[in-house]
Amino acid sequence: QVQLVESGGGLVQAGGSLRLSCAASGRTLSIYGMGWFRQAPGKEREFVAAISWSGGSTYTADSVKGRLTISRDNANTVYLQMSSLKPEDTAVYYCAARILYGSNWNSGEAYRYWGQGTQVTVSS
DSSP states (O other): OEEEEEEOOEEEETTOOEEEEEEEEESGGGOOEEEEEEEOTTSOOEEEEEEETTSSOEEEOTTTTTTEEEEEOTTSEEEEEEOSOOGGGOEEEEEEEEOSOOSOTTOGGGOOEEOOOEEEEEEO
16 A cells, blocks of 8 residues: 655645645555646546656646646655646646556556645635
């Protein structure tokens, strides 16, 4: 089992920045990669970014490229640095961990474990 705990969400004005964190614990050696997804009210869950556990590869949705950046440290924590935030970035952000090899980084079905989510609200 892998446990994921997100933090760092909150209320920010448009143009502002936030950094989300996702701390992984448990069987972290089984993790192949981690991703961030988001879900806005009334909308489907959307892929944001992903990173291989080695940190060598990152994948970012075109809609947020250049503004949201994923990274990880050596202590089993993945970050989502968010800058130039827009009201349309308002959503619950979830981190997820995948344990199987594959190339479908933007598919939620590829991820086995999910965090509880953290709310990000961007005011105009």
